[in-house]
Amino acid sequence: xxxxxxxxxxxxxxxxxxxxxxxxxxxxxxxxxxxxxxxxxxxxxxxxxxxxxxxxxxxxxxxxxxxxxxxxxxxxxxxxxxxxxxxxxxxxxxxxxxxxxxxxxxxxxxxxxxxxxxxxxxxxxxxxxxxxxxxxxxxxxxxxxxxxxxxxxxxxxxxxxxxxxxxxxxxxxx
Numbered sequence: 197x198x199x200x201x202x203x204x205x206x207x208x209x210x211x212x213x214x215x216x217x218x219x220x221x222x223x224x225x226x227x228x229x230x231x232x233x234x235x236x237x238x239x240x241x242x243x244x245x246x247x248x249x250x251x252x253x254x255x256x257x258x259x260x261x262x263x264x265x266x267x268x269x270x271x272x273x274x275x276x277x278x279x280x281x282x283x284x285x286x287x288x289x290x291x292x293x294x295x296x297x298x299x300x301x302x303x304x305x306x307x308x309x310x311x312x313x314x315x316x317x318x319x320x321x322x323x324x325x326x327x328x329x330x331x332x333x334x335x336x337x338x339x340x341x342x343x344x345x346x347x348x349x350x351x352x353x354x355x356x357x358x359x360x361x362x363x364x365x366x367x368x369x370x
Contacts, residue, residue, distance in 0.1 A: 200359055201318070201330055204310055209351035210293035210344060211266035216308050216320050216328070219262070223327035224250035234322075237261035247275060255369065256280065258322025259295060259306050268344055277304035281340035290317060290341045291354045297340040298333055298369075305369045307331070309341075311359040318359060324369045331366040 197205070197220060204217055225231050230250040234257070238247035241260050253275070260274035263283070271279045281297045290296060294309040296317055307321025316332045324331040343354070 198330065198362070200362065201310060203357075204320075207292070207353055209353055212262045212268070212295075212344065213293040213308055213310070213320070215262040215265050216258075219258070219322075219328045220320070221328060222322070224254070224323070226251075226326065240264070241270065241274070243275065253277070253303070253323055253370065255306050255321050255323040258328060259308070262308075263295075263344075266344075267347075277306040278339070280306040281342065283342045284345045285343050287341040287343050289356065290338075291343070291356050293344070293351075293354055295340075295342045295344075296333075296338055297342070298337045299339055300337065301368050304339075305333070307333075311357040313359060313361050316361065316365060318362075321369070324366065326370065331369060332362055332364060333366050333369070 222233055234250045237257055238244050247257055256275045256277045260270045264270050271283050273279050280295050283295050290309045296309050296319055298305040307319035310320045311318035316334055318330055319333050320330050322328045
């Protein structure tokens with residue numbers, strides 16, 4: 197994990213963030229073989245007939261897996277990134293652990309907020325350069341900010357986090 201994001205390793209909540217961090221670095225296998233971990237996520241969601249290989253976009257699958265294992269309800273048709281705009285409770289200001297939905301060439305992208313600067317969000321997500329990592333994405337591409345609807349209460353560490361630009365702005369996550 198990049199040094200500027202090591203603070204995340206000390207966060208104990210929200211659970212979707214903690215679950216996502218455990219999968220940091222998981223990567224697809226380019227070519228005819230496929231990562232069994234990613235395929236197991238689809239199986240655990242009952243999507244193994246729809247999602248058959250890791251060459252298919254898997255940002256929505258990643259978010260569905262971490263949301264389900266955190267005990268929250270997964271959106272209908274979770275493989276379509278833009279469907280995550282219907283998750284939880286819509287927000288105006290992004291904070292740690294929120295689900296951010298973006299527009300991109302050919303579709304959408306979805307991931308978890310871990311920080312921001314004036315122009316960009318830092319997003320922990322799947323299928324970002326074919327792996328689970330943190331990408332910097334322009335705020336202008338964000339179409340929805342959604343927060344888990346908490347059953348008891350929101351964790352105290354859900355907050356805005358400001359970090360410096362890392363020099364690489366993602367333009368088309370895959």
